[in-house]
Amino acid sequence: xxxxxxxxxxxxxxxxxxxxxxxxxxxxxxxxxxxxxxxxxxxxxxxxxxxxxxxxxxxxxxxxxxxxxxxxxxxxxxxxxxxxxxxxxxxxxxxxxxxxxxxxxxxxxxxxxxxxxxxxxxxxxxxxxxxxxxxxxxxxxxxxxxxxxxxxxxxxxxxxxxxxxxxxxxxxxxxxxxxxxxxxxxxxxxxxxxxxxxxxxxxxxxxxxxxxxxxxxxxxxxxxxxxxxxxxxxxxxxxxxxxxxxxxxxxxxxxxxxxxxxxxxxxxxxxxxxxxxxxxxxxxx
Amino acid sequence: xxxxxxxxxxxxxxxxxxxxxxxxxxxxxxxxxxxxxxxxxxxxxxxxxxxxxxxxxxxxxxxxxxxxxxxxxxxxxxxxxxxxxxxxxxxxxxxxxxxxxxxxxxxxxxxxxxxxxxxxxxxxxxxxxxxxxxxxxxxxxxxxxxxxxxxxxxxxxxxxxxxxxxxxxxxxxxxxxxxxxxxxxxxxxxxxxxxxxxxxxxxxxxxxxxxxxxxxxxxxxxxxxxxxxxxxxxxxxxxxxxxxxxxxxxxxxxxxxxxxxxxxxxxxxxxxxxxxxx
Numbered sequence: 001x002x003x004x005x006x007x008x009x010x011x012x013x014x015x016x017x018x019x020x021x022x023x024x025x026x027x028x029x030x031x032x033x034x035x036x037x038x039x040x041x042x043x044x045x046x047x048x049x050x051x052x053x054x055x056x057x058x059x060x061x062x063x064x065x066x067x068x069x070x071x072x073x074x075x076x077x078x079x080x081x082x083x084x085x086x087x088x089x090x091x092x093x094x095x096x097x098x099x100x101x102x103x104x105x106x107x108x109x110x111x112x113x114x115x116x117x118x119x120x121x122x123x124x125x126x127x128x129x130x131x132x133x134x135x136x137x138x139x140x141x142x143x144x145x146x147x148x149x150x151x152x153x154x155x156x157x158x159x160x161x162x163x164x165x166x167x168x169x170x171x172x173x174x175x176x177x178x179x180x181x182x183x184x185x186x187x188x189x190x191x192x193x194x195x196x197x198x199x200x201x202x203x204x205x206x207x208x209x210x211x212x213x214x215x216x217x218x219x220x221x222x223x224x225x226x227x228x229x230x231x232x233x234x235x236x237x238x239x240x241x242x243x244x245x246x247x248x249x250x251x252x253x254x255x256x257x258x259x260x261x262x263x264x265x266x267x268x269x270x271x272x273x274x275x276x277x278x279x280x281x282x283x284x285x
Numbered sequence: 286x287x288x289x290x291x292x293x294x295x296x297x298x299x300x301x302x303x304x305x306x307x308x309x310x311x312x313x314x315x316x317x318x319x320x321x322x323x324x325x326x327x328x329x330x331x332x333x334x335x336x337x338x339x340x341x342x343x344x345x346x347x348x349x350x351x352x353x354x355x356x357x358x359x360x361x362x363x364x365x366x367x368x369x370x371x372x373x374x375x376x377x378x379x380x381x382x383x384x385x386x387x388x389x390x391x392x393x394x395x396x397x398x399x400x401x402x403x404x405x406x407x408x409x410x411x412x413x414x415x416x417x418x419x420x421x422x423x424x425x426x427x428x429x430x431x432x433x434x435x436x437x438x439x440x441x442x443x444x445x446x447x448x449x450x451x452x453x454x455x456x457x458x459x460x461x462x463x464x465x466x467x468x469x470x471x472x473x474x475x476x477x478x479x480x481x482x483x484x485x486x487x488x489x490x491x492x493x494x495x496x497x498x499x500x501x502x503x504x505x506x507x508x509x510x511x512x513x514x515x516x517x518x519x520x521x522x523x524x525x526x527x528x529x530x531x532x533x534x535x536x537x538x539x540x541x542x543x544x545x546x547x548x549x550x551x552x553x554x555x556x557x558x559x560x561x562x563x
């Protein structure tokens with residue numbers, strides 16, 4: 001029995017194909033609609049560049065959260081990006097295929113461990129170590145950086161691996177035939193060719209680090225202040241939303257949505273950069 | 286000082302090896318740490334009894350129900366939408382500006398942080414559509430969140446079906462939809478299953494998006510409009526409010542075991558898929 005003809009099927013498929021776009025638009029619409037009016041009423045520069053966040057007094061400056069998010073993310077990149085790219089290079093160029101076969105899925109498993117578990121490990125293992133050896137409260141910017149650095153590893157590694165593997169074999173053979181060592185080949189030929197994919201992997205890792213919420217709430221301490229050292233307790237943009245959302249009303253709630261708007265815009269910009277970089281890699285082949 | 290290429294090679298390879306070893310050790314440490322502390326707490330009793338005193342003692346039974354129901358609803362919606370989208374992108378249209386926009390939107394959606402999904406779900410499903418903090422709101426929010434994963438993996442699986450299969454089907458007089466239904470999808474199925482498994486894993490572990498849409502009630506739900514608490518949310522509340530470290534470890538161990546099983550199943554299906562292809 002045929003309910004729909006060929007054309008009917010085509011139309012239904014076309015309709016569902018717009019599901020992703022409509023979801024994205026709906027999200028943008030509802031978040032912007034809830035947050036933008038507040039930003040304009042409060043003043044863009046007041047909202048972004050003042051440091052007083054006292055909801056009870058109607059003061060909503062998110063500058064400390066912006067700085068904390070930037071520092072936590074940069075710190076996480078300093079740990080996650082070199083480790084991740086180095087791991088990807090080792091697995092693709094130097095490790096025997098059998099090792100790659102075991103380690104790659106193991107690392108991808110890291111990606112599916114719930115973020116709350118990372119946070120918990122940070123609280124139970126990392127924070128006491130930091131408290132003991134470096135001082136401070138333990139729950140700190142540094143703890144946030146380390147945990148996020150570990151959390152972005154799988155993103156950086158698996159996308160870097162894909163882009164390194166996409167470099168044609170003949171490139172490496174050409175270089176080796178000219179007498180280059182394998183490392184010379186790797187850094188002068190393979191990595192140059194895989195560059196845009198590796199950049200994309202780092203940018204996507206960056207996006208993940210900025211957007212991570214639960215793990216950061218658990219390990220970073222959550223006090224609103226502009227960090228002056230790595231041992232300070234900090235509150236990121238995401239943590240700010242999640243911590244206060246459950247009881248916020250009125251202006252306060254709008255301010256949290258406005259924080260979401262800032263986050264949303266940053267993420268869309270990062271994603272656009274990453275997807276242009278990945279597309280560049282595809283045309284490179 | 287100039288380092289000879291040969292020594293450079295040695296140095297770099299040892300650095301790379303060390304970096305990889307560190308990464309793997311961290312993973313092993315995390316899993317073993319949680320299992321070591323959590324497994325002694327895990328028991329049939331722990332899994333099948335209700336929590337007492339906000340979770341300070343007792344089991345985690347209601348949160349298991351939440352952890353099964355939310356991903357189930359999410360997948361019920363995201364699987365058909367995701368597969369149809371990828372079928373349309375791969376089989377029914379050429380590369381146009383519209384497919385490029387769809388792909389870009391999918392990429393963007395995949396990168397949006399879960400807290401934004403939480404905000405969206407709260408304002409859209411919970412408030413605007415008046416579903417309240419409920420299984421339905423949480424499930425729908427998760428559906429939007431895993432949609433890009435399913436679209437991407439299905440697209441890859443469908444593209445990997447050799448062109449010749451389609452040509453044979455067309456030459457036997459099959460229509461496009463018949464070809465998709467009888468030839469393309471069955472051959473792409475294992476790849477699609479992998480994507481589905483990864484989505485289940487992601488939605489089980491999700492906390493930020495769920496806590497603002499499904500709430501955190503510990504009662505056993507009787508309808509789709511009841512609030513539930515998932516294992517991840519329960520674990521988060523136990524750990525953050527310092528209610529019971531012991532029960533937190535137990536819940537974490539149950540979570541990790543669930544995620545491990547799902548991941549292993551995903552890899553197993555994918556490997557069978559690849560083996561069959563070759």
